[in-house]
Amino acid sequence: MLEVLRNAAYARLFRAQVIALLGTGLLTVALGLLAFDLAGVQAGVVLGTALTIKMLAYVGVAPLVSAIAHKVPRKTLMVGADLVRALTALCLPFVDQVWQIYVLIFVLQAASATFTPTFQAVIPEILPDEAQYTRALSLSRLAYDLEALLSPVIAAALLTLVGYHNLFLATVAGFLGSALLVLATRFPPSIPDAAGAFGERLTRGVRVFAKRDQLRSLMAMNIVVACATAMVLVNTVVLVRGVLGRSDAEVAVLLAAYGAGSMLVALALPRTLDRIPDRRVMLTGSALLPLGLAAASALIALAPQAWAALLLLWFVLGAATSSVLTPSARLLRRASTQATRPAVFAAQFSLSHACFILTYPLAGSLGAHLGLPAIALVLAAIAITAAVLARVAWKPGATDVQEPVDAGARAT
Numbered sequence: 001m002l003e004v005l006r007n008a009a010y011a012r013l014f015r016a017q018v019i020a021l022l023g024t025g026l027l028t029v030a031l032g033l034l035a036f037d038l039a040g041v042q043a044g045v046v047l048g049t050a051l052t053i054k055m056l057a058y059v060g061v062a063p064l065v066s067a068i069a070h071k072v073p074r075k076t077l078m079v080g081a082d083l084v085r086a087l088t089a090l091c092l093p094f095v096d097q098v099w100q101i102y103v104l105i106f107v108l109q110a111a112s113a114t115f116t117p118t119f120q121a122v123i124p125e126i127l128p129d130e131a132q133y134t135r136a137l138s139l140s141r142l143a144y145d146l147e148a149l150l151s152p153v154i155a156a157a158l159l160t161l162v163g164y165h166n167l168f169l170a171t172v173a174g175f176l177g178s179a180l181l182v183l184a185t186r187f188p189p190s191i192p193d194a195a196g197a198f199g200e201r202l203t204r205g206v207r208v209f210a211k212r213d214q215l216r217s218l219m220a221m222n223i224v225v226a227c228a229t230a231m232v233l234v235n236t237v238v239l240v241r242g243v244l245g246r247s248d249a250e251v252a253v254l255l256a257a258y259g260a261g262s263m264l265v266a267l268a269l270p271r272t273l274d275r276i277p278d279r280r281v282m283l284t285g286s287a288l289l290p291l292g293l294a295a296a297s298a299l300i301a302l303a304p305q306a307w308a309a310l311l312l313l314w315f316v317l318g319a320a321t322s323s324v325l326t327p328s329a330r331l332l333r334r335a336s337t338q339a340t341r342p343a344v345f346a347a348q349f350s351l352s353h354a355c356f357i358l359t360y361p362l363a364g365s366l367g368a369h370l371g372l373p374a375i376a377l378v379l380a381a382i383a384i385t386a387a388v389l390a391r392v393a394w395k396p397g398a399t400d401v402q403e404p405v406d407a408g409a410r411a412t
Contacts, residue, residue: 004135009126009185013119014136016181018143020082020115023174025151026158027089030167031101038098046098050105051360057109058353062346063206065114074118074342075187081115082179084108086172093165117346124333124341125188134270134330141266141326145259206347212335214279215344217394219351221286221324223386226355227379228289228317230363231296232258235372236314243304243372257311261318269326278327279394285323286387292317293380301373 005011035046065077088108095101127133155167209215232255240251272281292313299309328348336344359379367375 004127004132004139007127007132009187010123010136012181012185013123013126014139014143016178016185017119017140018147019174019181020085020178021143021147022151022154023089023171023178024112025147026155026167026174027092027171029151029155029159030164030171031092031105033164034092034095035098035101038096038101046101050101052357053102053106054109055353055357055360057106058113059350059357061110061113062117062350063343065117065346073187074122075182075185078115078118078182079179081111081118082175082182084111085115086175086179089168089171089175092168113349117349118342120329120332120349121342121345122187124329125338130330130333131270131274133333134273134327137326137329138266138269141322142263145263145266145322206351208335208340208344209347209351213394214331215335217283217390218328218331218348220386220390220393221282221328222348222352222355223359224286224289224383224390225321225324226352226359227383227386228293228321230356230359231293231376231379232314232317234360234363235367235375238367239300239310239372243300244307246307254311254314257314258318261315261320262322263318265319265322266326269323273327273330278330279396282324282327283387283391283394285320286383286390288316288320289324290380290383290387292320293376293383297373297376297380300376 005014031050035050039046085108088104088111091104092101095104123136124133127136158167158170209219236254236258237251240246240254244250269281295313296310296317299306299313303309329345332344332348333341359382363375363379366378370378
């Protein structure tokens with residue numbers, strides 16, 4: 001898998017991704033502590049609102065940027081987004097009102113909604129060979145999972161030496177480091193974006209989704225993944241502390257089991273996808289997730305003290321999630337041309353995060369009223385419906401053929 005890092009351009013962009021992810025992880029810890037300083041016991045409300053603002057920024061900004069920034073070189077766009085993120089993080093230590101958090105989080109996440117789809121769309125051009133691209137996707141998945149595991153540990157170590165406001169400065173350093181690495185990367189030539197009115201460019205990615213069987217299936221699988229992810233991220237702490245009466249450390253252990261399942265599948269997928277079609281891998285994962293949610297409902301209701309079984313179940317949920325998410329960019333790559341790729345990746349970024357606007361409140365607010373077994377069943381019912389739609393949409397043997405690309409290219 002590491003052989004893809006021999007490509008100098010990809011290696012720099014991968015390092016930029018890792019550094020930015022680490023900075024974002026430290027920001028998450030620091031933001032929680034800042035919210036508690038400002039709002040006390042209402043910190044959860046502040047963080048919940050900030051999370052909603054993050055999702056709204058992701059949903060609204062990514063396609064908008066794709067439509068209005070089509071003439072901006074990709075390197076300029078990514079470096080600019082990193083600089084905006086760094087300046088925003090630099091402002092956070094000086095916040096003394098809750099509303100200021102909301103404004104800065106929107107600006108920061110809007111910049112992330114600019115950077116990430118652009119980053120994702122350029123990687124297939126740097127690594128045109130599909131086998132190499134698949135290995136890059138697995139590395140990216142590992143980076144996300146390792147960040148989730150390591151950032152809290154690094155933050156805890158730093159907090160023994162410095163105050164939490166200094167974590168924001170580490171975040172600034174991360175984004176600046178990412179900007180420097182992007183600036184030092186040689187980008188491949190890009191195809192000029194197809195002409196069209198603003199409205200046509202704004203909806204281009206969604207219209208590609210509507211025309212492709214695989215992408216319509218992916219949209220349904222996004223809902224499946226959002227149901228399982230919301231259950232894990234929102235309710236693991238409630239399950240471990242509230243239902244089981246276990247420690248904070250065991251919250252981390254259960255989340256680590258989920259991350260371990262995801263990482264194991266990410267490591268195995270490059271060779272697996274050489275032998276097994278994407279359709280079978282992704283639809284198997286999307287079928288396992290609602291079954292896992294139903295099993296979680298039964299286990300929490302009937303045998304809540306079965307700690308080993310919960311660890312195994314969270315591991316399976318993480319593995320199934322990775323089997324859907326890791327290959328998904330291969331579908332986007334095949335269903336797009338170099339000219340339409342930024343719009344298609346922006347559409348996936350926006351549409352996938354829109355699912356969380358539904359599932360996060362369901363898992364949190366409704367879960368608090370109905371209880372964990374009931375909300376797990378509700379999410380399982382939504383997920384199984386979406387999984388069936390995904391299977392129906394993606395017909396066996398269906399292949400998306402790329403449209404011909406324009407001959408004229410310009411350097412970025």
